[in-house]
Amino acid sequence: MFVITLSYLVDVEQIDEAMPAHREWVDAQYDDGIFLASGPRVPREGGVILAAGVPRPELEARLSLDPFMQKNLVAYDVVEFVARAVKPGLEALRA
Structure with a gap:
């Protein structure tokens, strides 16, 4: 599982356009x-x-196709983790 954060590199007006x-x-x-x-x-x-x-390489390839990324509007940070514990009802997320 991955937690991906996007950080805007430009003003919000440019983000809204894309x-x-x-x-x-x-x-x-x-x-x-x-x-x-x-x-x-x-x-x-x-x-x-x-x-x-x-797998992470496929995820990164997909992220590179994001129009935000292609226009250099954002920076991505990808954190991979193993969900060992989850709230009841979300067991499908557990590794």
Whole structure:
């Protein structure tokens, strides 16, 4: 499982201009079963994504296709971890 943080490298106006293409890309990752949750950070300085189901190299290849990344609008930080304990009902996330 991965916790991915996005940090904006540009002002929010530039982010908002690219948001429709980014959301289309995000939706495709959900359709492929890779993303589990996503949303903006508070305060709005970037975003957070939870992902699973692919090896890290494939995840990184997918991240490189994000329009935010292709336009150099964000920096990604990827942390891989093993979910040993989960809330009841989320057992499918456990390694």
